[in-house]
Amino acid sequence: MTRETHPYTTPARPLDLNLYLVTGEHPLETVQAAKHATCIQVRSKPISARELYQLTEAIAGIIQPHQTLLVDDRVDVALALRARGVRVDGVHIGQDDLPVADARALLGADAIIGLTTGTRQLVEESNKIARLIDYIGTGPFRPSPTKQSNRPPLGIDGLRELAELSAVPTVAIGDITPEDCPAIRTTGVAGIAMVRAFVDNPALQA
Numbered sequence: 001m002t003r004e005t006h007p008y009t010t011p012a013r014p015l016d017l018n019l020y021l022v023t024g025e026h027p028l029e030t031v032q033a034a035k036h037a038t039c040i041q042v043r044s045k046p047i048s049a050r051e052l053y054q055l056t057e058a059i060a061g062i063i064q065p066h067q068t069l070l071v072d073d074r075v076d077v078a079l080a081l082r083a084r085g086v087r088v089d090g091v092h093i094g095q096d097d098l099p100v101a102d103a104r105a106l107l108g109a110d111a112i113i114g115l116t117t118g119t120r121q122l123v124e125e126s127n128k129i130a131r132l133i134d135y136i137g138t139g140p141f142r143p144s145p146t147k148q149s150n151r152p153p154l155g156i157d158g159l160r161e162l163a164e165l166s167a168v169p170t171v172a173i174g175d176i177t178p179e180d181c182p183a184i185r186t187t188g189v190a191g192i193a194m195v196r197a198f199v200d201n202p203a204l205q206a
């Protein structure tokens with residue numbers, strides 16, 4: 001760490017998951033235009049850790065003050081950038097990434113940690129570690145070409161069931177369009193995450 005930088009700590013403020021952008025194609029252009037998004041997740045499966053690190057740092061430099069910035073999968077990338085004072089608020093991790101307890105121990109109490117779920121069993125398991133996480137992803141709403149999920153689609157009723165079951169806020173994801181949002185918001189989810197819908201219309205408000 002160079003002398004002029006200090007580690008970044010996530011400010012203690014309410015976490016706004018309402019309109020959640022997960023990056024897909026053209027990530028920088030999409031984030032630059034998505035001024036209404038409340039949460040930005042940098043997600044890119046095919047790229048290396050170094051490329052994800054560089055992309056995340058670039059996105060950290062263009063996001064709005066109100067936006068929360070998370071890195072998908074890679075706790076090490078988030079940790080390294082935060083240590084250099086780059087404005088990365090936390091991570092979204094899945095069932096095959098670092099265990100939540102380790103991610104929390106590494107990132108500290110201030111960081112935001114989201115966890116992928118999507119079935120009753122996974123939500124029941126996440127409830128046992130609710131003190132360690134800030135929210136859960138619940139998907140897929142519908143099957144999505146963006147991600148080959150091995151879990152059955154939840155639909156409106158499934159989103160509602162998991163939102164009611166979860167001890168922490170839930171974020172809906174999976175083939176969601178702006179037209180779906182009014183119905184999804186009746187389920188009790190705290191936020192709606194989209195990939196392609198933001199690529200197609202970064203300025204969307206839904």
Ligand SMILES: Cc1ncc(COP(=O)(O)OP(=O)(O)O)c(N)n1
Nearest residue numbers: 072092093094095116137171173193
């Ligand atoms: C909010 C949100 N929910 C789910 C995911 C899943 O993403 P992905 O990284 O493809 O899958 P896992 O690694 O979690 O199994 C997400 N990125 N964001």
Ligand SMILES: Cc1ncsc1CCOP(=O)(O)O
Nearest residue numbers: 144146147174175194195196
């Ligand atoms: C990351 C993820 N998790 C479940 S579906 C999905 C992809 C969502 O992408 P899109 O909004 O383009 O369907």
Ligand SMILES: [Mg+2]
Nearest residue numbers: 072073093094
């Ligand atoms: Mg992941």
